[in-house]
Amino acid sequence: MDEKGRRTSNTLLTDDEIDLRRGPWTVDEDLTLINYIATHGEGRWNTLALSAGLKRTGKSCRLRWLNYLRPDVRRGNITLEEQLLILELHSRWGNRWSKIAQYLPGRTDNEIKNYWRTRVQKHAKQLKCDVNSKQFKDAMRYLWMPRLVERIQAAATASVTTNNAYTSENNIKNNQIEVHNLKDKMGLIEPSLINNDFVGSYVMQQSHTPENSSTALSSSDSFGTQVSTKSDLTDYYSVPVSSNNNNATPADYYQPSQMSYSNCFPQGLDFQSLDPWNLQNGDSSDNFWNVESMLFLEQHLMNDNM
DNA sequence: AACACGACCAACCGCCCAGGT
DNA sequence: TACCTGGGCGGTTGGTCGTGT
Numbered sequence: 001m002d003e004k005g006r007r008t009s010n011t012l013l014t015d016d017e018i019d020l021r022r023g024p025w026t027v028d029e030d031l032t033l034i035n036y037i038a039t040h041g042e043g044r045w046n047t048l049a050l051s052a053g054l055k056r057t058g059k060s061c062r063l064r065w066l067n068y069l070r071p072d073v074r075r076g077n078i079t080l081e082e083q084l085l086i087l088e089l090h091s092r093w094g095n096r097w098s099k100i101a102q103y104l105p106g107r108t109d110n111e112i113k114n115y116w117r118t119r120v121q122k123h124a125k126q127l128k129c130d131v132n133s134k135q136f137k138d139a140m141r142y143l144w145m146p147r148l149v150e151r152i153q154a155a156a157t158a159s160v161t162t163n164n165a166y167t168s169e170n171n172i173k174n175n176q177i178e179v180h181n182l183k184d185k186m187g188l189i190e191p192s193l194i195n196n197d198f199v200g201s202y203v204m205q206q207s208h209t210p211e212n213s214s215t216a217l218s219s220s221d222s223f224g225t226q227v228s229t230k231s232d233l234t235d236y237y238s239v240p241v242s243s244n245n246n247n248a249t250p251a252d253y254y255q256p257s258q259m260s261y262s263n264c265f266p267q268g269l270d271f272q273s274l275d276p277w278n279l280q281n282g283d284s285s286d287n288f289w290n291v292e293s294m295l296f297l298e299q300h301l302m303n304d305n306m
Numbered sequence: 307a308a309c310a311c312g313a314c315c316a317a318c319c320g321c322c323c324a325g326g327t
Numbered sequence: 328t329a330c331c332t333g334g335g336c337g338g339t340t341g342g343t344c345g346t347g348t
Contacts, residue, residue, distance in 0.1 A: 024316075024342085046333070062334075063317065095337060113337075114315055122313085 021055045025064055029054060033061055034069055067108045074106025078115050080155065084148040086112055087120075087140055094132075 021029075036052035042065065045058030054061060067073070078086070082104050089100045095116075097109035104112065120140075124131035 022318075044333075057318095058333075059319090059335095060317075067316075098336065109336075110316075117338090118314055 020057060022060075025068075029056070030064070030069055033065060037065060063110075067110045072106055073108065078107075078111075080148055080152045082107065083115075084145060084152070086115065087145050087148070090116065090120075091137060091141060 032052055032054055036048065036054075040048070040051070042048075045062040047058070049056050049058045049061045052061075056064075085104060086100060089103060093099055095113075097113045097116075101107050101109040101112050121131050124133075124136050129136050
């Protein structure tokens with residue numbers, strides 16, 4: 001049954017005849033719906049709408065309840081961990097928003113869908129490649145997702161820094177703990193879905209603490225909407241990736257501009273054009289590459305080509 | 307201050323499927 | 328078995344708000 005009519009016992013009524021309301025819900029409507037469901041429970045939405053005296057379609061009531069009024073709906077920014085989960089699960093299931101939402105407690109399919117469309121697809125558009133293309137998926141999997149893990153770890157490290165209660169050694173330990181915590185969170189997913197490539201590939205040496213990185217503590221868009229400057233990044237990459245400078249190796253002094261990974265991508269992908277942090281707007285705040293992620297990327301893609 | 311633009315998100319739309327009759 | 332209905336899903340739209348000019 002569509003929105004144009006509602007069939008009762010044996011009469012087809014139009015929207016006009018039953019004066020259906022549309023658009024934003026009022027507080028009174030919300031309270032009516034909440035109270036009715038508290039008393040009678042969910043389900044039979046069309047009947048519910050009529051019985052509750054709401055001049056809404058059953059669909060509208062269901063949507064309002066599931067996406068907004070339900071007590072366990074979680075609101076606020078999508079966290080870094082949630083972003084990582086969304087990217088991973090979408091790479092496996094595609095636009096199965098409700099299925100993805102099952103693994104993000106309190107998040108609705110609508111919210112995840114909105115996140116994907118506003119954040120992820122935006123970047124695909126900026127990169128002038130299709131969001132479903134292999135190139136874009138590779139960029140997500142081998143560039144963005146590892147970076148998200150780094151930021152999750154960095155955020156945890158920063159919180160420790162705030163408490164002024166760590167040493168370099170403890171820092172490394174804390175990062176390891178965070179990785180394990182992340183694995184635990186991934187444990188929400190059936191084990192077969194999280195293979196070694198997923199979490200294992202992100203378990204990189206993350207003992208550094210980019211002190212000038214405001215992104216580490218943010219839970220908002222991790223792809224390039226946050227404010228930073230190129231000079232920040234230059235400074236960032238001019239120091240060893242490892243915070244333990246005594247043990248720094250030449251490989252720790254990674255200089256993004258000196259490396260070309262265009263050959264690593266199959267199908268002649270122009271890597272520069274795919275670099276989400278090399279956009280025309282100059283927003284490169286998400287340029288969090290490190291040596292091991294690059295090596296992993298290279299190795300993985302070479303394996304793909306074998 | 308006013309306008310334009312983009313980001314975000316709640317809500318709607320239309321299709322599909324499962325279950326009941 | 329065909330039809331009807333409710334419910335679920337992914338896609339789309341439009342309003343609101345923040346930001347830049």
